[in-house]
Amino acid sequence: KAGVTQTPRYLIKTRGQQVTLSCSPISGHRSVSWYQQTPGQGLQFLFEYFSETQRNKGNFPGRFSGRQFSNSRSEMNVSTLELGDSALYLCASSLTWGYTNEQFFGPGTRLTVL
Amino acid sequence: AQSVSQHNHHVILSEAASLELGCNYSYGGTVNLFWYVQYPGQHLQLLLKYFSGDPLVKGIKGFEAEFIKSKFSFNLRKPSVQWSDTAEYFCAVTSKRDDKIIFGKGTRLHILP
Numbered sequence: 001k002a003g004v005t006q007t008p009r010y011l012i013k014t015r016g017q018q019v020t021l022s023c024s025p026i027s028g029h030r031s032v033s034w035y036q037q038t039p040g041q042g043l044q045f046l047f048e049y050f051s052e053t054q055r056n057k058g059n060f061p062g063r064f065s066g067r068q069f070s071n072s073r074s075e076m077n078v079s080t081l082e083l084g085d086s087a088l089y090l091c092a093s094s095l096t097w098g099y100t101n102e103q104f105f106g107p108g109t110r111l112t113v114l
Numbered sequence: 115a116q117s118v119s120q121h122n123h124h125v126i127l128s129e130a131a132s133l134e135l136g137c138n139y140s141y142g143g144t145v146n147l148f149w150y151v152q153y154p155g156q157h158l159q160l161l162l163k164y165f166s167g168d169p170l171v172k173g174i175k176g177f178e179a180e181f182i183k184s185k186f187s188f189n190l191r192k193p194s195v196q197w198s199d200t201a202e203y204f205c206a207v208t209s210k211r212d213d214k215i216i217f218g219k220g221t222r223l224h225i226l227p
Contacts, residue, residue, distance in 0.1 A: 004157075042217055042218065042220050043204060043206075043217035045215060055213075056214045058214065099146055099209060099210055099213045104159075104160075105158040105159065
């Protein structure tokens with residue numbers, strides 16, 4: 001079974017721009033979660049989608065948004081980029097949503113904001 | 115709000131040494147506990163998890179962790195480490211109340227050959 005894939009793997013943007021990251025979950029997985037990983041803050045939960053609906057949300061500003069499509073693929077959008085948005089963005093998929101589910105992580109998208 | 119503390123940010127050991135990485139969480143209700151590992155250049159992957167039952171759980175590659183409810187702890191252990199265990203280790207917790215996963219800030223483990 002193919003793992004979680006994320007595109008692009010690397011991205012360089014400038015302040016004020018917007019960016020869209022994509023995640024394809026493991027086949028059959030219907031839940032997709034997004035995380036931001038930085039050296040200072042570690043892994044922080046952004047949001048979780050299941051059946052095209054946002055089920056849970058972390059403490060990030062509204063510039064961070066996401067969506068999920070009917071095939072479970074998900075996109076994450078960051079608008080008006082700031083220097084502090086430079087991070088590794090990880091996507092994880094699981095069979096369903098909820099606190100008991102094991103998550104499978106993708107390789108991440110490394111975003112650099114100049 | 116729930117939090118997870120990993121006390122050791124950076125650990126350096128020699129091969130064959132014993133390992134214990136600390137993890138404490140703040141929430142007192144029903145929790146599920148996880149250890150994830152990120153090897154250099156690889157994806158974050160699950161090492162082991164605790165949902166219920168025997169508080170001593172065994173994971174992959176000889177790792178184990180013990181859930182001590184009274185201490186709000188879920189420490190990771192390995193009796194004899196190998197150079198290939200060099201990685202970053204993350205403790206994580208989910209709860210019925212919050213329904214979202216909270217990660218600790220990670221512990222970088224370097225094993226000297």
